[in-house]
Amino acid sequence: MKILFSAGEASGDLHGANLAKALRRLQPDIELIGMGGELMSDAGVRIIYDIKNLGVIGVGEIIKKIPFFFKLRSYLVDVMEREKPDALVCIDYPGFNMRLIKKAKAAGITVVYYILPTIWAWHKSRGKIIAAYTDLAVSLFPFEADMYRDMGTNVVYGGHPLLDTVKPTMSKAEAYAHFGLDTGKRTVLLMPGSRMQEVSGLFPPMLAAGKRIAAAVDDVQFIVPRASTVDKAALEAYTAEAGLDVHIGDDHVYDMMHIADAAVAASGTATLETALMGLPTLLIYRVNRLTYLLSKVLVHVDSIGLPNIIAGRRIMPELWQDDVTPENIAACIIPLLTKPQEHAAAGAAMLAVRDEMGEPGAVCRTSEIVLNFIKEKHLHEAI
Secondary structure, eight states, X not given: OEEEEEEOSHHHHHHHHHHHHHHHHHOTTOEEEEEEOXXXXXXXXXXXXXXXXXXXXXXXXXXXXXXXXXXXXXXXXXXXXXXXXXXXXXXXXXXXXXXXXXXXXXXXXXXEEESOOOTTTSOTHHHHHHHHHOSEEEESSHHHHHHHHHTTOOEXXXXXXXXXXXXXXXXXXXXXXXXXXXXXXXXXXXXXXXXXXXXXXXXXXXXXXXXXXXXXXXXXXXXXXXXXXXXXXXXHHHHHHHTOOEEEESSOHHHHXXXXXXXXXXXXXXXXXXXXXXXXXXXXXXXXXXXXXXXHHHOOOSOOSHHHHHHTSOOSOEEXXXXXXXXXXXXHHHHHHHOHHHHHHHHHHHHHHHHTTOOSOHHHHHHHHHHHHHXXXXXXXXX
C-alpha cells in the first residue's frame, strides 16, 4: 500500500510524523510519500516537497503567492499520476489542501482528511467541500464530528493526538541542565510561531516585553523553542538586536514547557500544548490589517485560542492585533511570576482542558481507522 501525505506547516509535520509512525507499526511494508518536513522525513516518509519555506499567513501574503501555490498543486497532481497512491491523506492546511482534494477525487484517489478545517469558528462553507470531496474525515473533537456529520460528511471521531504526545521526556533537573538554564531563576517560554512571518511580527514585541519583565522580576530567564521551519540564525539576530539574553532550543519543547513558569505563545497549536502541560500562557495574535478586518467579519467566536473555546470561557488571556505591545505582554506575564495564587489558578484552569478532550490513544486509533478504511474501500471497489 502507498499513501501520499499533504502537510503544509510545522504542526502538520508533527501530526503527519506521528501518524506515519503508527501506520508503519501496523503495516511495516507500507510506502509513505508526501509534502512535509523534517519530522515526517525522520518518521519514514519520502519527502517530495519540503515545507520549510512554505508557510504564509494573511490574505495579502496569500494573494502574492497564488501563482506559486498553483504550481505546487500541479506538481502534487503530477506526483499522484506518477506514483499512483492508494490514498491521499491531507493534514490541516485547508487553503491548499481543499483544492488538492478536488484533484485527487477527480483522479479516483481515496481522500482522507485529518485535522479538519475549523468550521465551528469560520468558513463554514468548507464543511460542504469536505463532505463532497473526502471519502473519510477524522475529527479531533466530538462537537466537531457532529458538525461535519450534519453537513453530510463521512466523519469519525478519533480524538486529539496531542493527548498522546504532550509530555516531558526529562526530569526538571535534567531539562535545566540540557538547556543550560539556572534552576534558581523563573523561566519564561517565548513561542513566536513556526512561520517566519509570524516570527517577524511577534518576536520583537515578545523580546521587548522580556526586557520589561526582567526589569520588574528578579532572577528571570527566557527560552525559545525553534520550529523546524525557522532558521536559528534569524532568531539569534532578533535576540541580538533586542539585547535580551535568550536561550534557543532546537528540540524537547515539552521539556521546556515542563520547567517554564509562564509562556507567551503565538495563536495556534502551541497554546493547546501549553494548556495540556498546565503552563499559564498568554496568547498573542497579529496579522496584516486587511486580514484582521476580514477576520472580524468572518470569525464567529469571542476567543481564538483552542483552550478557551474548549473550556467555554477565557481561561487564557488573549491579545489581538494592536493590543500586542511590549507593555501589555509584560502586564500579563509579570503577575504570573510574582503572585503564586494567580499562577496556581491559571495552571489549574489550563489542566482542566485535558479532561474535556477525551481519552489518550488518538494516534493509534486514527492509524487503525485510516488503514482499515483504505483497505476496505479498495476491496469493495475490486469486487
